[in-house]
Amino acid sequence: xxxxxxxxxxxxTHGLLRPQALDFLRGSDHLIHAGDITGPDILAxxxxxxxxxxxxxxxxxxxxxxDLPETAVLRLGPVAIYVIHDVKELPxxxxxxxxxxxxxxxxxxxxxxERNGVLYVNPGSAGRRRFTLxxxxxxxxxxxxxxxxxxxxxxxK
Numbered sequence: 001x002x003x004x005x006x007x008x009x010x011x012x013t014h015g016l017l018r019p020q021a022l023d024f025l026r027g028s029d030h031l032i033h034a035g036d037i038t039g040p041d042i043l044a045x046x047x048x049x050x051x052x053x054x055x056x057x058x059x060x061x062x063x064x065x066x067d068l069p070e071t072a073v074l075r076l077g078p079v080a081i082y083v084i085h086d087v088k089e090l091p092x093x094x095x096x097x098x099x100x101x102x103x104x105x106x107x108x109x110x111x112x113x114e115r116n117g118v119l120y121v122n123p124g125s126a127g128r129r130r131f132t133l134x135x136x137x138x139x140x141x142x143x144x145x146x147x148x149x150x151x152x153x154x155x156x157k
Contacts, residue, residue: 004143005029005076008050011085011105012036014059014127017045020154021126024137025049032074034105034123035085040064057085057105073099078145087120094118101140101147110136110151121149129156 008028010021015038025031028050035057037043046052056068071091074081079100084090087104094102095116102120110124124136134153141148 004141004146007032007074007076007081007140007142009034009103009121009123009138009140010046010126011123012057012108012125012127013038013042014125015039015042016127017042018126018135018154018156020135020156021137022049024139024152024154028139030074030076032081032083032103034083034103035060036105036127037065037068053081053083055083055085076142079142079147081140087122100145103140108133110134110138110153112138112149112151119147119149121151123151126154 006028008025008031011034031046031050031052033054035055036059038059053072053074055072072083081101082099083103086106095118104122108125108130111122113120123138126137135156136153138151
């Protein structure tokens, strides 16, 4: 029996929404896309799965991306999640602002680390493979004030 909320994480699709990524994200209570979408066709299938929080990446240009925010805050009960494409451009001190999690993309490298009580998560890139980096997605499991993360490498050719 599942307790709490499942937040699916995806980033850097670069115009390619893989069926394996959609399969992993199904069943999420909420989705976060951390930017570099590079086309409006990516968002509708994600929004059909669950409510979607999305931010603009450095490659999201054109009229379709104009209204996408550069950052977003998602609050799930006592847990605040800050979303930005490039964590190096963070305009706030997440711990001071009460954020429990920062979700970012940009590097194409899946990673999770905790500093000063803030969990920093990058689900990696779910789009076209870059160099030898994995194609990956992730999830946050939020149960009250507790948050855990799982990063998954997708089986793609």
